[in-house]
Amino acid sequence: MPTTGPIGVFDSGYGGLTVLRALVDRLPAYDYLYLGDNARAPYGNRSFSTIHQYTLQAVKWFFEQGCPLVILACNTASAKALRTIQQQDLPSLAPENRVLGVIRPTAEVMGHHTQTGHVGVLATPGTVQSDSYVLEMAKFFPAVTVHQQACPLWVPLIEQGEHVGPGADYFIQKDLQALLAQSPQTDLVLLACTHYPLLEEKLRHYLPAGMKVLTQGTIVVDSLADYLNRHPEMESRLGRGGSVHFFTTDEPADFDQKGAAFYERSVRSTHLPPDELIH
Numbered sequence: 001m002p003t004t005g006p007i008g009v010f011d012s013g014y015g016g017l018t019v020l021r022a023l024v025d026r027l028p029a030y031d032y033l034y035l036g037d038n039a040r041a042p043y044g045n046r047s048f049s050t051i052h053q054y055t056l057q058a059v060k061w062f063f064e065q066g067c068p069l070v071i072l073a074c075n076t077a078s079a080k081a082l083r084t085i086q087q088q089d090l091p092s093l094a095p096e097n098r099v100l101g102v103i104r105p106t107a108e109v110m111g112h113h114t115q116t117g118h119v120g121v122l123a124t125p126g127t128v129q130s131d132s133y134v135l136e137m138a139k140f141f142p143a144v145t146v147h148q149q150a151c152p153l154w155v156p157l158i159e160q161g162e163h164v165g166p167g168a169d170y171f172i173q174k175d176l177q178a179l180l181a182q183s184p185q186t187d188l189v190l191l192a193c194t195h196y197p198l199l200e201e202k203l204r205h206y207l208p209a210g211m212k213v214l215t216q217g218t219i220v221v222d223s224l225a226d227y228l229n230r231h232p233e234m235e236s237r238l239g240r241g242g243s244v245h246f247f248t249t250d251e252p253a254d255f256d257q258k259g260a261a262f263y264e265r266s267v268r269s270t271h272l273p274p275d276e277l278i279h
Contacts, residue, residue, distance in 0.1 A: 004239040005066030006031035009073050010058045012043035013159060014255070015194030016073030017262035019102065022217030023071075024244060027225065031239035033065055036259070038250035039274050042155045043076040044124030044193075051126065055081035056089055057277040063094050068237040071224070072101045075123055075192050075216075079103060079130035098234060102194070102216050103132050105223030110190060111141030113212055118145050118185040122175065123192035125150040133192060147186060149179035151193075158195045159258065163202070172199065176206050188212040198261065247272040 009020045013036050020034050035058055037043075043051050055077045062070045072078045078101030085099050110119060121133045128150040137146050153171045157163045180186060189211060191197060197215045204213060228235040246269035248255040259267040 004237055005068055006033040006239050006243070006245070008032075008059075008062035008065070008067035008070035009034045010055070010062065010070060010077065011036055011072075011074040011194060012054075012076065013038045013041040013155075013195075014259050014262045015155070015158075015196075017259050017267070018194050018197045018215075019071070019073035019217050019220050020244070021263050021265075022221045023224065026218075026221040028242055029240045031241050031243045032245070033062065033067055034244070034246045035061065035272065036246075036248045036250075036255060036269075037274070037277075038248050038255060040249065041159070042124070043074065043080075044126045044152065044155055046076075046126065048080045048130075051077060051080040052084050054277075056085055059085060059089075059099055060093065061272075061277055063097060068097050069234060070097070070099045071220070072099065073194055073220070075102055075132075075194065076126040077101070079127045079132040100224070100227070102220050103127075103192075104136055106190065106192070106214075106216055106219050107133060107136035108140050108223070109219055110137065110188070110214065111144045113214060114144060114188045116185040116187045117143055118147065118183045118187065120179045120182075120186045120189040121146055121148045121192045122151055122154075122179060122189060122196060123148065124155060125152050127192055133190070145183070147179060147182040149175050149182075151175045151196075154199065155193065155195050158198050161258065161261075163199055168199075169202070169206075172202060173206050176203070180208075186211075188214060190214045191216070195262075246270065249274045249277070 082101040128148045134146045157168045248269045252269040255269045256267045
């Protein structure tokens with residue numbers, strides 16, 4: 001077994017590439033391994049048990065590839081699977097390895113960006129159903145009120161490339177209006193799905209002037225850099241060859257074409273059949 005390995009980055013599809021892009025830009029020395037479970041996406045409407053099953057299969061695969069650290073760059077997987085994996089699966093599976101998510105580091109800083117104490121969260125139905133942001137924000141910023149809005153059609157629109165056209169505007173406006181109707185005091189909107197940064201420009205067009213929009217790439221990178229600084233025993237286990245490799249459970253040509261919009265540079269992926277994730 002190699003003494004060092006890549007950082008694993010997992011998402012149900014393409015969205016995690018926005019996080020990977022931020023990681024590679026800020027921490028380019030490390031090796032990265034990305035897996036998009038496109039064949040079984042989207043995760044947003046699936047049950048807790050199914051998302052846990054799929055995410056755990058991916059985590060096991062990353063460990064088999066030598067990754068000592070895996071980042072769930074997916075809010076739905078972080079909301080519905082991370083805690084169970086950390087508390088129940090990891091101790092027997094690989095107690096020396098770590099699996100991190102995107103919700104806790106976001107909640108740790110989100111309260112610093114609001115003046116009114118009212119924040120909005122735009123997310124998949126699964127993330128909203130979990131109440132993860134409400135629960136995590138209560139730990140770090142108990143005085144802040146979290147308003148949530150599920151956006152079930154946003155991920156499909158983005159993954160089909162329809163988000164750039166006028167057809168998406170109706171659903172974007174509808175969901176934004178539903179979120180803002182919950183409180184006129186909301187002064188911050190979190191894009192709590194790693195797909196949603198591709199909608200940021202369009203969202204700003206329909207949001208009130210001065211409304212802050214928070215995305216997660218930079219937050220996750222800052223959190224990881226801090227984590228590695230505090231845990232040199234993990235940092236020493238990470239490969240530092242500057243390599244980035246992509247895998248998808250669906251068609252690589254399609255993944256490469258669509259993924260380039262998220263990664264903002266060319267992508268060349270390898271096919272990993274979903275059957276190979278099932279043990």
